[in-house]
Amino acid sequence: MQDKHRIQADLDWLINSPDFLSVASVNELHSGNLLNANQLLVNVVGESDSFRFEPTHRLGVYFEQLWHHLIRSNPSYELIRSNQQVIINKQTLGEFDSIIESHHAKETVHCELAVKFYLQIGSGEEMANWVGPNLRDRFDRKFKRLLSHQLALSSKVEVKAWLEQQQLVIDQSALLTRGRLFYAIQNFLNQTYTHPAEVATDHLKGFWATHEEFNSYREQNNFEWYQLPRMYWLSELTENDYPEVKKLGRLNQEQLATIVGMQNGKEVVRGFVVTDEWLQRARQRVLTLD
Known part of the structure; x- marks a missing residue:
C-alpha cells in the first residue's frame, strides 16, 4: 500500500509533470488528430484522502488508478468506463483505458494512458535506440502498438458495432503520457x-x-x-x-x-x-x- 504522502506526491506529479510524448508532434508526424489529455486536468485538484488503492506491484496499473481518481474527482467529467475490455466472439480485441464524458463539451473521449521509462542505447535520435529496463520493451515497438492498435481501437468496424451494442459513443481519442528518458x-x-x-x-x-x-x-x-x-x-x-x-x-x-x-x-x-x-x-x- 502506498502511504498518503506518496499518493499525494504521485497525484501532483501526474497533474504537473511534463508530457513524455508531444501530442502536437505525434499528430504532425503521423497525420493524427489526437487530443492532449492534459486538457482534462485543467483546474483539477487531486486529494489523496479519497484515493482507492487497489493492491498492485505494476506501476502502469497504479498510474491508471491515479488517473481514474483524478477524473472521478473532477465535477466537469464523468468516468464512463475504465479498463474496458472489448470481447467479441470470445476474442479480446483490446481494451479502453478510460472512456470519459465531458459535461461542458457534451463529448465522450477515449483516453489512452502510458507511463514509460527508456534507456538510451545508440544515438538516441530513433525510437529503436531506446529500451526499457527489463529489455522486453523497445520504444519503437511500443509506440507503433500505441498508435496502430490502442488509439485506433474505436475506429475498427467490428468495435464500432460492439460500441453501439454497449450504448457507447466515442467522439474523440486522447493521449496522456508521462515518463522519463x-x-x-x-x-x-x-x-x-x-x-x-x-x-x-x-x-x-x-x-x-x-x-x-x-x-x-x-x-x-x-x-x-x-x-x-x-x-x-x-x-x-x-x-x-x-x-x-x-x-x-x-x-x-x-x-x-x-x-x-x-x-x-x-x-x-x-x-x-x-x-x-x-x-x-x-x-x-x-x-x-x-
Missing part, C-alpha cells in the same frame, strides 16, 4: 539530449551508467544516494520517503539498480546502474528487427 551518463552530464522527434522537449531526464562509471561519478559529488523501489519511480523522492527506501551501499556488480541522488533532503538526479550483461543484451536488443 535515461541518457548515457556522459551525454547526460554534457546535456547532449538527442531524442526522437515525438518526445516532448521538456521531458524528464535521468542517466544510466555501468557500475564502473557510476562509482567514478559518485566519487565526484557529495550526494546521498538511495535505491528506488519500482513503485517510487514517479514523483520525486522526499525525506518523508526515507523510512521506505534503502540508502545505497556498495552495489553488487551483478545488480541492476534504480537510484536517486539527494542533497539537503531534495532530489537532485536519478538514474540506473546497469550490469555489463544487461548492456550487452541491450545493444543486441536495439539491433533486433522484431
Whole structure:
C-alpha cells in the first residue's frame, strides 16, 4: 500500500509533470488528430484522502488508478468506463483505458494512458535506440502498438458495432503520457539530449551508467544516494520517503539498480546502474528487427 504522502506526491506529479510524448508532434508526424489529455486536468485538484488503492506491484496499473481518481474527482467529467475490455466472439480485441464524458463539451473521449521509462542505447535520435529496463520493451515497438492498435481501437468496424451494442459513443481519442528518458551518463552530464522527434522537449531526464562509471561519478559529488523501489519511480523522492527506501551501499556488480541522488533532503538526479550483461543484451536488443 502506498502511504498518503506518496499518493499525494504521485497525484501532483501526474497533474504537473511534463508530457513524455508531444501530442502536437505525434499528430504532425503521423497525420493524427489526437487530443492532449492534459486538457482534462485543467483546474483539477487531486486529494489523496479519497484515493482507492487497489493492491498492485505494476506501476502502469497504479498510474491508471491515479488517473481514474483524478477524473472521478473532477465535477466537469464523468468516468464512463475504465479498463474496458472489448470481447467479441470470445476474442479480446483490446481494451479502453478510460472512456470519459465531458459535461461542458457534451463529448465522450477515449483516453489512452502510458507511463514509460527508456534507456538510451545508440544515438538516441530513433525510437529503436531506446529500451526499457527489463529489455522486453523497445520504444519503437511500443509506440507503433500505441498508435496502430490502442488509439485506433474505436475506429475498427467490428468495435464500432460492439460500441453501439454497449450504448457507447466515442467522439474523440486522447493521449496522456508521462515518463522519463535515461541518457548515457556522459551525454547526460554534457546535456547532449538527442531524442526522437515525438518526445516532448521538456521531458524528464535521468542517466544510466555501468557500475564502473557510476562509482567514478559518485566519487565526484557529495550526494546521498538511495535505491528506488519500482513503485517510487514517479514523483520525486522526499525525506518523508526515507523510512521506505534503502540508502545505497556498495552495489553488487551483478545488480541492476534504480537510484536517486539527494542533497539537503531534495532530489537532485536519478538514474540506473546497469550490469555489463544487461548492456550487452541491450545493444543486441536495439539491433533486433522484431
